[in-house]
Amino acid sequence: xxxxxxCEDGVRRAFGxxxxxxxxxxxxxxxxxxDPRPARGWNPRVLVGAAAAIIVAVAVVVGIAxxxxxxxxxxxxxxxxxxxxxxxxxxxxxxxxxxLTWELESGSGPDGPLELRDTHPVTxxxxxxxxxxxxxxxxxxxxxxxxxxxxxxxxxxRTEMACMPLEVMELEQAYLDALAAVERAVLVGGRLVLTxxxxxxxFGAREPVPVAELVGTNWLLDTLIEGEVATSVMGEPAMLRxxxxxxxxxxxxxxxxxxxxxxxxxxLQITALEAEGExxxxxxxxxxxxxxxxxxxxxxxxxxxxxxxxxxGGDGLSYTVSxxxxxxxxxSLDDGAVTTFSYDDAGLSL
Amino acid sequence: xxxxxxxxxxxxxxxxxxxxxYPKMVALAAAVSGSRSHAEDIAQEAMTxxxxxxxLVQGYDKPGAWLRRVTVNLALSQKRRLVSxxxxxxxxxxxxxxxxxxxxxxxxxxxxxxVAALPRQQRAVLSxxxxxxxxxxxxxxxxxxxxxxxxxxxxxxxxTLREQLSPTEVDR
Numbered sequence: 001x002x003x004x005x006x007c008e009d010g011v012r013r014a015f016g017x018x019x020x021x022x023x024x025x026x027x028x029x030x031x032x033x034x035d036p037r038p039a040r041g042w043n044p045r046v047l048v049g050a051a052a053a054i055i056v057a058v059a060v061v062v063g064i065a066x067x068x069x070x071x072x073x074x075x076x077x078x079x080x081x082x083x084x085x086x087x088x089x090x091x092x093x094x095x096x097x098x099x100l101t102w103e104l105e106s107g108s109g110p111d112g113p114l115e116l117r118d119t120h121p122v123t124x125x126x127x128x129x130x131x132x133x134x135x136x137x138x139x140x141x142x143x144x145x146x147x148x149x150x151x152x153x154x155x156x157x158r159t160e161m162a163c164m165p166l167e168v169m170e171l172e173q174a175y176l177d178a179l180a181a182v183e184r185a186v187l188v189g190g191r192l193v194l195t196x197x198x199x200x201x202x203f204g205a206r207e208p209v210p211v212a213e214l215v216g217t218n219w220l221l222d223t224l225i226e227g228e229v230a231t232s233v234m235g236e237p238a239m240l241r242x243x244x245x246x247x248x249x250x251x252x253x254x255x256x257x258x259x260x261x262x263x264x265x266x267x268l269q270i271t272a273l274e275a276e277g278e279x280x281x282x283x284x285x286x287x288x289x290x291x292x293x294x295x296x297x298x299x300x301x302x303x304x305x306x307x308x309x310x311x312x313g314g315d316g317l318s319y320t321v322s323x324x325x326x327x328x329x330x331x332s333l334d335d336g337a338v339t340t341f342s343y344d345d346a347g348l349s350l
Numbered sequence: 351x352x353x354x355x356x357x358x359x360x361x362x363x364x365x366x367x368x369x370x371x372y373p374k375m376v377a378l379a380a381a382v383s384g385s386r387s388h389a390e391d392i393a394q395e396a397m398t399x400x401x402x403x404x405x406l407v408q409g410y411d412k413p414g415a416w417l418r419r420v421t422v423n424l425a426l427s428q429k430r431r432l433v434s435x436x437x438x439x440x441x442x443x444x445x446x447x448x449x450x451x452x453x454x455x456x457x458x459x460x461x462x463x464x465v466a467a468l469p470r471q472q473r474a475v476l477s478x479x480x481x482x483x484x485x486x487x488x489x490x491x492x493x494x495x496x497x498x499x500x501x502x503x504x505x506x507x508x509x510t511l512r513e514q515l516s517p518t519e520v521d522r
Contacts, residue, residue, distance in 0.1 A: 007512045014458040015381065015480035022377035022389075025450045030394060031368050162406070162416060164494050166399070166423055 093187060094146045098126045101133075102192050102203035109178035110198040120168050122175050124192075124203055131179075136172040137163035142180075151185040151194060175201075212305050212321045215242045219307050219319035221253070224289050226315055235283045238290065240319060252290040254279035259294065267300040267309075293317050362413065364404050368397060371414060374482065375421045376451055381477035382425035384466030386451045389425075396421040418492045422474045464514045472507035475500050 104122035107114040116122065123133035131153055132141040142156035156176055163169055178201055182194040192203040221238035224231040235253030242248045242261060248270075249258050255277035262269040273294055279287045292315065299310040310316040375396055380389035400407060400417050407413045454462050465473060471493065478489045490500040 007515055008508070010515065011461060011508075011511060012480055014461045015477070017455060017458060018380060019374075019377050019481055021452045022373045022380065024452065025373055025376050025390065027369055027372045030372055030390070030397075031365060033394065162410070164419060164423070166420060169403070 093149060093185060094126065096187055097146075097185075097192055101125055101206045103206045104175065105191070105202050105204045107175065107178060107201040108199070109174050109181075111174060114171055114174050114178070115167060117168060117171060120163065120171065122171070123206070124179075135175050137161055137168050138172060140176060146185060149185055151182055153179050153182060156180055210304070211302055212307070214300060214302060214307065215244050217241070217307075218322040219250075220322040221290070221317055221319050223318040224286060224316075225308075225310070225318060226289070231286075234286060237322075239322065240317075252279070252283075252287040254283040254287050257291070257294070264297070267298050269297050270294050289315065290317060362408060364401055364408070367400070367413060367417075371417055372397060375417065377481055378418065378421050378477055379425045380451060381465065381481060382422055382474055384462065384473075386453060387449050389451050390449055392424045393421065395424055412491075415488070415492050418478065419494070422478075422493065426470045426474065461511070461515060464511055467514075468507050468510060469503075471495070472503045472510070475503040476507040479504055 102124040104114070104116060104124070106116070107122075114122075117136065120136040121134065122136050125132050126144060126146070129144060130141055131144045132139070134140075135158060138158040138161050140156055140158035143154050145152045156179065158172075158176070163172075178196070178199045179194070181196040181199045182201065183196040185192065185194050187193075190205060192205075194201040194203075219240040221233050221240065224233060233253060236251060238251045238253040240248065240250035246262065247258065247260050249256070251257065252275065255275045257273055257275040259273040260271050262271070273291065275287075275291055293309060293311045294317075295311070297312060301308045301310070305321045307319040307321075308316055309319075372393060375393035376389050379392035379396070380386045383389065383392060396417060399420050400413075403416075407416050410416055465476065468476065474493055475489055478484050478492060479486075484492075486497050486500045486504070489504075490497040493500065495503075
């Protein structure tokens with residue numbers, strides 16, 4: 001047996017002993033300490049009134065979670081069940097808040113301040129008697145009445161995605177609990193403030209970001225995506241421009257290329273990619289990555305000013321709209337060395 | 351019976367999952383946190399959160415993966431001391447059970463010291479690998495990292511343990 005095998009066996013045996021020790025723990029006693037009722041905030045609930053019943057039926061059909069607590073049920077019951085006149089035509093506040101995306105900038109609920117996370121914004125929109133938005137992790141929607149500064153939110157439902165770290169889910173729950181409890185709404189200096197018992201939510205209006213056009217835009221590559229790892233881009237500005245004649249031109253950071261594309265429902269089919277030029281050794285891997293992604297079918301996603309192309313295997317390229325005077329999009333340390341970064345649940349790793 | 355009725359009937363109950371998973375979460379919490387005395391509190395807290403989110407999690411393909419991720423996060427979190435204290439406070443009036451997980455055998459102490467000194471992610475990957483024999487893809491899924499990253503963490507953890515532990519110290 002080699003030293004490596006011996007070490008491996010030793011580690012395996014130690015973990016095995018731990019596993020055996022843990023099985024000696026009195027599981028039934030531990031289970032007995034649990035309240036078998038699912039806790040507040042995630043129970044399927046019985047909603048009151050015809051409007052609430054419709055919400056439940058819709059939720060069952062589309063596979064989303066409907067939740068809340070007794071307080072939520074009271075809000076729904078105390079609101080207008082007819083569903084015909086949610087919102088008030090001609091109400092100045094309603095007109096002011098409708099059509100904008102409101103982003104939560106600070107908030108507190110019965111359990112204290114909400115710990116907001118830049119990576120998981122909380123948003124709120126008003127439209128046709130409904131509120132909707134992103135609650136840190138999941139999308140949500142519900143009914144709203146807003147009359148003369150009095151607001152009632154009920155029938156909240158959300159999608160079922162799980163997010164990590166757990167604090168994101170806790171923020172989501174705290175926010176939705178708070179939103180279900182608001183009673184007053186006021187606009188102060190362009191900020192929307194919703195308040196209720198032990199609840200205050202303050203939103204700012206988010207400027208809408210125009211969505212760039214895929215064709216005819218000068219795109220500047222700033223990130224290479226390899227599985228979970230994002231890598232910064234080196235070398236010359238690596239551009240990409242798709243023409244309306246189904247050809248494209250661009251660069252890898254060291255070589256220039258041309259090619260043809262066809263639009264498909266989910267993205268592009270790229271053909272006839274031809275690259276010319278030479279790459280130094282430190283740019284060869286980047287060059288190979290760009291060329292490999294731009295070969296065959298790629299998914300296209302445009303989020304505002306950002307374009308992400310993803311190949312079948314999951315590798316991708318992420319571009320931003322070039323302002324016409326592009327600088328190399330590299331991330332440099334103080335000594336000028338270019339670095340890469342990755343992000344996982346432990347945070348940002350350089 | 352219609353397929354959807356079959357699916358509903360086959361959903362695990364919280365109690366059934368608890369009985370199967372609790373000892374595993376105690377072991378996982380002990381390995382990842384490095385603390386046998388806190389392991390049961392961490393596992394209990396993970397189970398409490400599972401209970402709180404049960405209506406959501408029970409519909410997942412792998413509720414166990416969700417539970418493991420929460421357990422690992424709690425075990426890695428510096429909040430575990432606060433969790434333990436909060437749970438103790440909640441038990442006011444109730445008799446606090448003494449931890450039942452036996453202390454580590456003397457022959458394993460050096461190994462657990464070396465494991466506790468590993469970087470957080472390496473400890474998590476190593477524990478899931480050796481405790482549960484999970485494939486790297488599943489470990490990666492639990493920890494929300496790529497399989498290649500999980501592979502690197504496992505490789506580095508093994509390398510460190512090999513460097514720190516002589517064969518005679520672990521091969522007994």
